[in-house]
Amino acid sequence: MGGLTSMHFSSYDTQGFYDEMFEENSRPRPCARLLLETVESLSEGHLLRYKHAAERLLLQMGITFNVYGDTAGTERIFPFDLIPRIIPADEWDTIERGLKQRVHALNAFIDDIYHDQKILKNGIIPPEVVLSAVSYRKQCQGLNPPRRVWCHVTGTDLVRGGDGQYYVLEDNLRVPSGVSYVLENREVLKRIFPAVFEGLWVRPVSEYPSRLLEMLESLAPPAPSSPRVVLLTPGIYNSAYFEHSFLAQQMGIQLVEGRDLVVDSGGVFMRTTKGLERVDVIYRRIDDDFLDPEAFRPDSLLGVRGLMAAYQQGRVALANAPGNGVADVKVIYAYVPDMIRYYEGADPILPNVPTYLCWRESDRQYVLEHLAELVVKSANESGGYGMLVGPHSTKSQREEFAVKIQANPRNFIAQPTLALSRVPTVVEDHFEGRHVDLRPYVLCGKEIYVLPGGLTRVAMKRGSLVVNSSQGGGSKDTWVLSPAPAPGGQQQWQ
Amino acid sequence: MAMTDRAQPLLSRVADSVYWMGRYIERAENVARFIDVNQNLMLDLPSGFGEQWQPIVDTTGDRAVFLEQYEEATQSNVVQFLAFEARNPNSIHSCVLAARENARSVRETISSEMWEQINSLYLLVSGESRKPLAERMPEFCRQVRMACHLFQGIQHSTMSHNEAWHFTRLGTSLERADKTTRILDVKYFILLPSVSDVGTPYDDIQWGAVLKSVSGFEMYRKRYGRILPERVVEFLLLDGEFPRAVRYCIGLADNSLRAITGTRTGAFSCPSEQRLGLLRSELDYAQVAPILRAGLHEFFDALQARMNTIDECVRGDFFAQQPLAAGADG
Numbered sequence: 125m126g127g128l129t130s131m132h133f134s135s136y137d138t139q140g141f142y143d144e145m146f147e148e149n150s151r152p153r154p155c156a157r158l159l160l161e162t163v164e165s166l167s168e169g170h171l172l173r174y175k176h177a178a179e180r181l182l183l184q185m186g187i188t189f190n191v192y193g194d195t196a197g198t199e200r201i202f203p204f205d206l207i208p209r210i211i212p213a214d215e216w217d218t219i220e221r222g223l224k225q226r227v228h229a230l231n232a233f234i235d236d237i238y239h240d241q242k243i244l245k246n247g248i249i250p251p252e253v254v255l256s257a258v259s260y261r262k263q264c265q266g267l268n269p270p271r272r273v274w275c276h277v278t279g280t281d282l283v284r285g286g287d288g289q290y291y292v293l294e295d296n297l298r299v300p301s302g303v304s305y306v307l308e309n310r311e312v313l314k315r316i317f318p319a320v321f322e323g324l325w326v327r328p329v330s331e332y333p334s335r336l337l338e339m340l341e342s343l344a345p346p347a348p349s350s351p352r353v354v355l356l357t358p359g360i361y362n363s364a365y366f367e368h369s370f371l372a373q374q375m376g377i378q379l380v381e382g383r384d385l386v387v388d389s390g391g392v393f394m395r396t397t398k399g400l401e402r403v404d405v406i407y408r409r410i411d412d413d414f415l416d417p418e419a420f421r422p423d424s425l426l427g428v429r430g431l432m433a434a435y436q437q438g439r440v441a442l443a444n445a446p447g448n449g450v451a452d453v454k455v456i457y458a459y460v461p462d463m464i465r466y467y468e469g470a471d472p473i474l475p476n477v478p479t480y481l482c483w484r485e486s487d488r489q490y491v492l493e494h495l496a497e498l499v500v501k502s503a504n505e506s507g508g509y510g511m512l513v514g515p516h517s518t519k520s521q522r523e524e525f526a527v528k529i530q531a532n533p534r535n536f537i538a539q540p541t542l543a544l545s546r547v548p549t550v551v552e553d554h555f556e557g558r559h560v561d562l563r564p565y566v567l568c569g570k571e572i573y574v575l576p577g578g579l580t581r582v583a584m585k586r587g588s589l590v591v592n593s594s595q596g597g598g599s600k601d602t603w604v605l606s607p608a609p610a611p612g613g614q615q616q617w618q
Numbered sequence: 619m620a621m622t623d624r625a626q627p628l629l630s631r632v633a634d635s636v637y638w639m640g641r642y643i644e645r646a647e648n649v650a651r652f653i654d655v656n657q658n659l660m661l662d663l664p665s666g667f668g669e670q671w672q673p674i675v676d677t678t679g680d681r682a683v684f685l686e687q688y689e690e691a692t693q694s695n696v697v698q699f700l701a702f703e704a705r706n707p708n709s710i711h712s713c714v715l716a717a718r719e720n721a722r723s724v725r726e727t728i729s730s731e732m733w734e735q736i737n738s739l740y741l742l743v744s745g746e747s748r749k750p751l752a753e754r755m756p757e758f759c760r761q762v763r764m765a766c767h768l769f770q771g772i773q774h775s776t777m778s779h780n781e782a783w784h785f786t787r788l789g790t791s792l793e794r795a796d797k798t799t800r801i802l803d804v805k806y807f808i809l810l811p812s813v814s815d816v817g818t819p820y821d822d823i824q825w826g827a828v829l830k831s832v833s834g835f836e837m838y839r840k841r842y843g844r845i846l847p848e849r850v851v852e853f854l855l856l857d858g859e860f861p862r863a864v865r866y867c868i869g870l871a872d873n874s875l876r877a878i879t880g881t882r883t884g885a886f887s888c889p890s891e892q893r894l895g896l897l898r899s900e901l902d903y904a905q906v907a908p909i910l911r912a913g914l915h916e917f918f919d920a921l922q923a924r925m926n927t928i929d930e931c932v933r934g935d936f937f938a939q940q941p942l943a944a945g946a947d948g
Contacts, residue, residue, distance in 0.1 A: 183741070184734055360723045373726035384629050396627035397781065397878070397936045 131171050132164055133548065136555050142286050142545040143557060144209050155212040155605055158324055163207070175206055175550055178312050187308055187366055202305060203598030205549045208313065209560060209580040213607035219282065219290060219564065220574045222474030225464060227278050227566050230295060230451045232467040234274040237450055238264045248466050249459045256534075257456065259298075259449030261412065263419055263432060269445045270343040271569065276443035277336070277407075278566040279303070279579075282474070286543035291477045293561065295460065297452035298444060299409050302579040302599075303565050304367035307332060307374070309601040310577070325606040327576040332565070333374035336407075339569035340375075343441035344404040351404040354378045354394065356385070358410050358426045368409050382410070387430035391439035405441045406431075412446050454503040454537045455481065478540060482533040491538040492529065495522045498538040499589075500529070513589055515541050544589055547600060549582060559583045561591050562602065576604040628781045632727050634937040635720040636782045639728075640789035642717035643736070646710045646743075647766035648797035649700050650759040652678060655804055655831030657756065660693075662823045671696040673807030677800050680708055697755055702743075710762055714743045729776040732769065739765040784874040788932065791874065795867035796925050799918040801832055802854055806915045825850045832862045851914060852906040864921070865901040871928075872898045878936075890931035897924055 138146050145156040152160050163171065182201040211219070236243050237254060244251040254260060279300025281293040310329055314321070337353065344351030357368035359381050372379035384394050385403065393400035408415060414424040419432035434440045450456065458479040464472045480487040480498070491498060495514050502510035512525045529536045546557035564578035580600040581591035591597040656674045663670075672691035675684045680699075683706055688695045703709045707716075718740045725733055742765060770790065777783050805828050822845045829835040829850060837860055842849045857863035872894050879887055886892040909917050 184737060185730070360719065365722075366725075369722075369725035373730075377726075378626065378629060378632075379724075379726045380629060381631065384631050394627070395630045397630055397633045397785075398627055401627045 131166070131550075131554060133160060133555060136548055136557070138546070138557060140286075141543055141557060141559075142284060142288055144284075144545055144547045144560070145207075146548075153210075153212075155210045159208070159210065171206065171550065172553065178204055178206060181312055181315065182308075185308070187305075203584055203596075204309060204312065205558075205582055205584075205598055205600045206313070207548050207550065207555070208601040208603045209547045209562070210603045210605065211562075213605050215290075216576065216604045217607075218473060220576075222290075222292075222472070223278075223280055223564060223566050223574050224572045225468055225470070225473050226280065226292065226295070226460065227275055227568055227572055229464040229467045230278075230297065230460065231273060231275050231568060233463045234445075234448050234451050235272050236467075238267055238447060243463065243466055246466070248462050249456075253455055253459075254450060257450055257453050259412070259447075259453055261447035261450070263436075264445075264447030267436060267445075267447070270345070270438075270441050273343070273568050274445040274448040275451075275566075275568050276339060276343075276445070278568070279563045280566065282562045282564065283477070283542055284545035284562075286545075288545075290474055290562075291542070292460070292474050293477055294454075295452050295457060296563070298449045299411060300563070300565070301364040301367055301409075302563055302581075303332060303575070304370040305599050306565070306575070306577055306579050306602065308370070309599060313601050324603065326603040327606055329575060329577040332575050333371060335567055335573055335575070336371070337375040337377070339567045339573075340405050340407055340441075340443055342569045343443060345438055345441060352378075352402060353405040353407065354380045354385075354403050356380055356382065356406050356408040356410055356428075358382075358414070362409075364409065371407075377407075382424075382426045382428050385428045385431070387428060387434050392428070392431065392434050403440060405443065407443050412449060415442075415446060454479075454501055455534075458537065477542060480538040482529050482536040482538065487538075488529065488533055491536075492526055495526060497541060499541050500525055500536055500538045503535050503537055511590075513541065516587075516589075541589070544583075547580070547582065549584070549600075551586075556586065558586075559589050559591070560600065578602045578604075626780075628785070630937050632724050632782060633785045634933075635724045636727060637785045637789035637932070637937075639717050639720040639724070639736075640786035641793040642713045642720065643739075643766050643769055644790045644793040645708065645797065646713035646717065646739075647763050648794070648801070649678070649708065649710050649713065650762040650766075651797075651801060651831050652804070653697060653700055653755065654759050655801060655827060656696075658827040658830060659804070659824055662820070662827060669693055670807075674804055675699070676807055677803045678708060679800075680706060683707075701755070701758070711743050714739055724782075727782050729772070731772045731776045735765070735769045735772050739769065781878055784877045785936075788871050788874040788878070791867045791871035792925055792929060794862060795864045795871070796922055798832060798854055798862050798864050798867070799921055801828065802851065803915060803918050804828070806918075821847070829854075834860060834862060848906055848910060851910065855909070856901060856904055856906060858902075865898075865904075868894070868898050868901055875932075888931070888935040890928060890935045893924070893928050893931055897928070 133146075136146070136150070138148065138150065144153075145160070146152055179201060182204060187201060233243060237260070241251070243249055244254060275297050277300060279296040279302060281296065282290050283293050284290050306329055340353045341351050344353075353375070354377055355368055355372040355375075357365060357379055359365065362368070369379055378394065380394055380403075386393050386395065386400065390402075392403045392406070394403055410426055413421045414426045416427045416429060416431040417424045418429050420427070431440070431442075432446065435442050435446070457476065458481055461472045461476055464470065480491050482488045482491055491500065495512070496517070498514045500512040500514070512521060514522070517525075544559035544561065547560050548555040549558040551558075560580050560582045562578050562580055565575045567573045567575075580602045582598050582600050583589055583591045584596055584598045588596075652674055656671065660669050669692075671693055675681050675691060675696060678700070684691070684696075684699055687703070687705060688699060699706055700709055702711045704711060706712060718736050721728060721733055721736045739762070742761060773783070773786060805824060825845050825847055826835060829838050829845075832854065834854060838845075838850065838853050841853060841857070853860060854863055856865050858865060858869070860866055875891055875894055876883065879891060881887045881891055884895075886895055
C-alpha cells in the first residue's frame with residue numbers, strides 16, 4: 125500500500141477537550157509518553173496492519189455481539205481501537221476508593237429498603253420515589269441474601285468532564301456486562317502489540333475470573349461438599365452470550381440455560397446425562413423480570429419456575445441479588461450522594477453528574493427551557509435508547525421530547541451535556557480525538573474488590589457522545605498503571 | 619476456596635449439542651466427499667454417455683427436498699443443492715451453520731481452539747456461498763474436508779477426553795458409518811454403459827474412484843492390491859483398521875458409549891448400549907460373501923435404519939429432558 129507514512133501525533137488536535145493523552149499545550153501527559161514514542165517509532169503502515177490483524181483476530185475468535193432488531197441475526201465485532209486509554213496510579217487510587225465507598229453505600233441502601241427503610245423514614249429520600257420504582261421488588265421485602273450482599277457485580281459508568289474531574293454517570297447494578305471485552309482486548313493487544321507494553325507498568329486484569337469465582341463460592345449455602353456454581357444465560361441469541369460463555373469457560377463452571385434447571389423442595393438441580401445434580405450458587409445473567417415465571421413475568425420462557433422460592437428459603441444463592449435494581453434507576457441515582465452521606469458519614473469521593481429531576485416543578489421548568497443544552501434520558505431505558513442529546517438534536521426532536529416530558533415527568537431526568545474526555549483513536553490513516561467513558565468492575569462478597577482496568581467505551585463517530593455498542597460505539601483497552609515503578613527494575617506487564 | 623475434585627457432570631443439553639456438533643462436522647465433510655466422488659465418476663465415464671447427477675441426490679436421501687426446488691439434476695443444480703443451498707438442511711453450508719450453532723451453545727465446554735476452527739470453517743463456507751461456482755469446486759471440497767479434519771484433530775488434541783468428548787466422538791462415528799454406506803451406495807446407483815460392463819475396466823475405475831473419495835485407495839492397495847468389487851466392499855464395510863470403514867466406526871462409537879456409561883463390554887444398561895453392542899458384534903463376525911448374495915443395497919438400507927434407531931435411543935437415554943417426579947413442581 126503506497127502513500128502510507130508512519131502515523132504521528134504532530135497534527136493531532138485536542139480541540140479544547142480534555143484529552144487523556146495530551147495536556148492543553150499538546151504536550152504528552154507523563155503516563156502516555158512512552159506509548160506515544162513507541163507508536164511513532166513504528167514503521168510505515170504498521171499500525172494499520174495491526175488494526176486489521178486485530179479485527180481479523182476478533183472475528184476468528186468469534187468475539188461478536190448480536191444486534192437486536194436486525195432480522196439477519198447479524199453478528200458484529202465490537203469495534204476495537206488499538207490506542208489504549210492510560211490511567212496513572214494516583215488517579216486510579218481515587219477511582220478505586222470512590223467506587224468502594226459508593227458500592228458499599230448502595231448495598232446498605234438496598235438492604236435498608238428491603239428491611240427497615242430508615243432512609244425513607246428519616247426523610248432523606250421521598251418514599252414514593254423508591255416504592256414506585258418499577259425495579260422495586262416487594263418479593264424481596266425482609267429477604268436476607270448471603271452476607272447481606274445485594275450488589276455482587278457492579279459496572280459503574282464514569283465519565284471525565286472538561287474540568288478533568290471524574291463523575292459517576294450510572295450505577296449498573298443489575299446484570300452489568302462488558303467485562304469479557306476488558307479481558308479479551310488485553311489479550312488482543314498482547315498478541316499483536318507486545319512491544320508497546322515494554323517499559324510500562326500496566327496492572328494485569330487476568331485475575332478477574334478467579335476473583336469472581338471466589339466471590340460466588342463465598343455465597344454458597346452451607347453444604348456437605350464443595351459448592352457448585354453455575355452461570356445462567358438467556359441463551360445464544362442474547363447480545364451478551366459471548367460474555368456468558370467466556371466467563372463460564374474462564375471460571376470452569378457450567379453455563380446453563382433456564383431449561384437445564386429444575387426446582388424441587390430440596391433446592392435447585394440441573395439435568396445431566398446421569399440425572400439431576402444439585403446447584404448451590406447461580407450467577408444469573410438474566411434480568412429479574414425473566415428469572416422465574418412464578419414470581420415475576422409469567423410469560424418468561426428463559427427462567428426457572430420456583431427459583432425465587434428456593435432463593436427465599438436459602439436453598440440457592442443468586443448473584444446479583446434480585447431486587448437490587450431498586451438502587452439502579454436514574455431517579456434514585458440523583459440521591460446517591462445523599463445516601464453516601466447518610467450511610468457512610470462522609471462526602472462522596474466521586475461526584476454525580478448534576479441531575480435535574482423532571483418531576484420537580486423547578487427542575488422541569490429549567491429542563492424545558494434548556495433542552496438544547498441538556499441530555500435528557502428516559503428514567504427507565506438503558507443502552508442509549510430513548511435519549512435526547514440536546515446540542516445534537518433538531519428542533520422537532522426537542523419539541524417531541526418537550527411533549528413527552530410534560531406528559532410524563534416522572535419518566536425523565538436531564539443532565540448537562542458533558543464535554544466527555546477524549547483519547548486519540550485511529551481514523552483511517554491518522555489519529556483523531558474520540559469521546560470516551562469508563563466502566564470499571566466492582567465485586568462485592570466478603571470484601572469489595574475493584575478490577576484495576578475497565579471497559580473504555582469510545583464513540584467512533586466524529587463528535588458523537590454516545591458510546592453504547594448498540595449505537596455504534598467501540599472499545600479500547602484500559603491500562604491502569606502501577607504506582608512508582610522502580611527504574612531499571614524487572615519489567616512486569618500482562 | 620477449596621477446589622472441587624469431582625468430575626463435572628454433563629448437562630443433557632450440552633451432551634446433545636456436542637453430539638450434533640460432531641455429527642454435523644462429519645456430515646459436512648462427507649457431503650464434500652459425495653460431490654467429489656461423483657465428479658470423479660463422471661470424469662471416468664466414456665464420452666457421450668451423459669452425466670449422472672440424480673443418483674447422488676438419491677443416495678443422500680434428499681430427493682424430495684431437491685425436487686421441490688429444482689427441475690432437473692444437472693451438475694450445477696446438484697452441486698449448488700449439496701454445497702450451498704440454505705433450504706437443504708444437509709447441504710455443506712447448512713451443516714456447518716448447524717455445527718457452529720451447536721458449538722456456540724457449548725463454547726465453555728469445548729476448547730477455544732475448536733471454536734476458532736469451526737468459526738474459520740464457517741467463514742470459509744459462508745463466504746463461498748456468495749460466489750459463483752466454477753471449476754473451483756474440487757478445491758472448495760478439498761478445503762472443506764481439510765477444515766473438518768483439522769477440527770477433529772484439534773478436538774482430539776486440545777479437549778479433555780471426558781464425557782463431552784465421548785459424546786462428540788459417538789456422534790462423529792455414527793455419522794461417518796452412515797455416510798460410508800451411502801458413498802458405497804452411489805456406486806450402486808450409477809449406471810454402467812451396459813450390464814455386460816460389470817467387471818470391465820469401467821467398473822474397476824469406478825470402484826477406484828469410490829475408494830479415493832473416502833481416502834481409502836492407498837490403504838486398500840496395501841491391504842489387497844488388485845481392485846476387486848468384493849474386496850472393496852469388504853474393506854469399506856468390515857475392515858477393523860481403516861478409520862472410515864463401517865465396522866471400525868461402529869467399534870469407536872461403542873467404545874465411547876461405554877466410556878460414557880461405564881458399562882463393561884459384553885453387557886448393557888440401556889437401549890442404546892444394547893443396540894449398538896449388538897450391531898458391533900454382528901459386524902465383527904460378518905463375512906462379505908453372504909452380504910453380497912443377499913444384496914448390498916438392501917444390506918445398507920437395513921444398516922442405515924438400525925443406526926437411526928441407535929440415534930433415537932441415544933436421545934432417549936441421555937438427552938431427553940426427564941420430567942420431574944410428581945409433587946416436585948410448584
